[in-house]
Amino acid sequence: MSAIGRLAALLIQHSRPADAIKLLDFELSKAETGDLWSLWASAQGACGDLAQAERAYCRALELTPGHRQAITSLAALRWTQGRQEAPPPLSIGTSGEPSRDITAQQVALLASNGWIAEAHKAISSSRAIGGIDHAEALELEKILAANRREAPIANHQLFGVLDDSVVSSLQFSELSDPEEMKESFRQAVRWIEIETSSQCNRRCSYCPNHEYDRLRKNEFLDQQLYSRLLSDLREIDYNGWIKLVGNNEFFLHEENMGYLAEARKQLPSAQLQLFSNADVLTRKMLDRVSEHRLDRLLITLHTAPNQPYSDGDTLQRAHALAQKLGLTLLLRYFERDTQLGFTAVYRGISITIHNADFAKVGHDWATFFDERRHAPRLTPCSYPIRQLIFNYEGDSFMCCRTFKEAVPQTIEAGALTGHLGDSPSIFHLYANPAHLRWRRQLFTSAPKTGPCRECDGDEAHLIAAAQDFAQLRALWETKIRTE
Ligand code: SF4
Numbered sequence: 236m237s238a239i240g241r242l243a244a245l246l247i248q249h250s251r252p253a254d255a256i257k258l259l260d261f262e263l264s265k266a267e268t269g270d271l272w273s274l275w276a277s278a279q280g281a282c283g284d285l286a287q288a289e290r291a292y293c294r295a296l297e298l299t300p301g302h303r304q305a306i307t308s309l310a311a312l313r314w315t316q317g318r319q320e321a322p323p324p325l326s327i328g329t330s331g332e333p334s335r336d337i338t339a340q341q342v343a344l345l346a347s348n349g350w351i352a353e354a355h356k357a358i359s360s361s362r363a364i365g366g367i368d369h370a371e372a373l374e375l376e377k378i379l380a381a382n383r384r385e386a387p388i389a390n391h392q393l394f395g396v397l398d399d400s401v402v403s404s405l406q407f408s409e410l411s412d413p414e415e416m417k418e419s420f421r422q423a424v425r426w427i428e429i430e431t432s433s434q435c436n437r438r439c440s441y442c443p444n445h446e447y448d449r450l451r452k453n454e455f456l457d458q459q460l461y462s463r464l465l466s467d468l469r470e471i472d473y474n475g476w477i478k479l480v481g482n483n484e485f486f487l488h489e490e491n492m493g494y495l496a497e498a499r500k501q502l503p504s505a506q507l508q509l510f511s512n513a514d515v516l517t518r519k520m521l522d523r524v525s526e527h528r529l530d531r532l533l534i535t536l537h538t539a540p541n542q543p544y545s546d547g548d549t550l551q552r553a554h555a556l557a558q559k560l561g562l563t564l565l566l567r568y569f570e571r572d573t574q575l576g577f578t579a580v581y582r583g584i585s586i587t588i589h590n591a592d593f594a595k596v597g598h599d600w601a602t603f604f605d606e607r608r609h610a611p612r613l614t615p616c617s618y619p620i621r622q623l624i625f626n627y628e629g630d631s632f633m634c635c636r637t638f639k640e641a642v643p644q645t646i647e648a649g650a651l652t653g654h655l656g657d658s659p660s661i662f663h664l665y666a667n668p669a670h671l672r673w674r675r676q677l678f679t680s681a682p683k684t685g686p687c688r689e690c691d692g693d694e695a696h697l698i699a700a701a702q703d704f705a706q707l708r709a710l711w712e713t714k715i716r717t718e
């Protein structure tokens with residue numbers, strides 16, 4: 236976001252949307268951009284002029300088709316007005332017509348949820364405006380036919396598709412029917428984090444573990460709770476992500492392999508991911524997890540406490556680890572003095588090895604443990620729609636960014652949203668008032684509050700500038716080849 240954009244966002248957050256509009260008017264008179272119109276729309280929304288806001292989001296989409304904030308804000312705005320719009324947000328444009336390509340995955344998702352007419356309409360509208368050609372439209376129709384599910388849809392409205400989640404009125408309604416709770420979950424949840432053990436062997440200065448001791452003892456997630464969670468997911472043949480992660484180190488305990496094995500056995504269609512600091516990771520362990528068809532492993536080569544981040548040190552350690560595990564590394568991204576990442580593939584596991592100057596760019600733990608200031612957040616957040624996060628005690632949390640521990644900060648902020656043992660099923664937990672409140676609060680373009688007020692959410696992967704690659708080559712020569 237530009238400096239003017241950040242200033243405008245700040246004014247909106249501090250209840251001065253009229254001043255933000257004046258500032259943006261001046262900027263827009265020089266050059267129109269999707270970002271500026273989207274902010275202008277947010278400011279109009281904050282002033283209560285929803286008609287102007289809607290027109291402005293549409294203008295943002297004209298200028299930047301697929302502008303994520305404008306798409307989701309427009310969907311949110313129409314949702315808050317209780318309006319059913321067709322076609323859905325995946326294809327919202329100036330007049331409700333598609334403004335970008337529709338993907339095969341989105342067609343399949345709509346069809347498998349029974350939104351057949353909407354999927355047809357999205358394909359034909361996208362074809363009409365040239366987003367896809369005739370041959371592509373025919374292919375998408377085939378995908379639609381192969382995935383169509385004619386089951387009657389409960390009495391709810393489709394808002395659209397965000398990535399691979401269906402967003403509908405179910406996720407924003409108070410539900411009492413267990414079947415509707417299950418349907419709401421099945422449509423939207425694609426990312427479940429489960430902390431199977433509590434211990435970590437490190438106390439990184441930028442991690443809440445620095446403040447709350449996870450070093451000296453370990454506790455495992457109750458096996459019965461875990462099995463019940465998996466059997467709930469089995470009922471819907473869950474095929475999203477299961478990430479066995481938290482503020483812990485998975486490979487410290489042999490028993491964690493049992494949790495992984497059970498997840499694979501119960502959920503053959505799910506995608507499994509692990510995370511590690513690689514301190515105790517061996518090739519034999521990699522072989523073990525590959526037997527359970529692990530899909531992804533993210534390794535972070537954390538810098539030792541009280542040491543500054545260094546590209547050279549990261550490069551050296553990545554090289555040593557690759558040699559130990561027998562991996563061939565491919566450079567993925569490099570931002571000088573900031574972060575460095577590689578990828579590798581081992582027996583079907585997609586592995587990322589990276590490190591970053593976390594004091595500079597790192598995780599803010601939903602602002603609980605971070606004094607850095609960020610731009611105020613206006614954009615809707617889809618995490619409480621798409622995610623469910625559990626710690627080793629079975630507590631659930633609003634999103635993956637928060638610290639996964641029932642401590643005063645998380646409790647007072649409302650980030651702790653329930654306990655698996657208190658809910659008849661994972662679907663009831665997702666539908667409970669605490670999760671519902673977060674979804675309703677965050678799926679709007681109004682200024683965010685509490686832990687969300689300055690959250691910068693997901694950020695795209697960095698593409699290294701040519702000079703950075705040159706710098707990396709020089710580092711490689713001095714740090715690896717000469718030693
Ligand atoms: S950042 Fe990771 S490795 Fe470091 S203390 Fe936290 S959980 Fe452990």
Ligand code: SF4
Nearest residue numbers: 601616634636687690
């Ligand atoms: S805005 Fe940030 S802290 Fe809030 S739910 Fe979304 S990701 Fe979590």
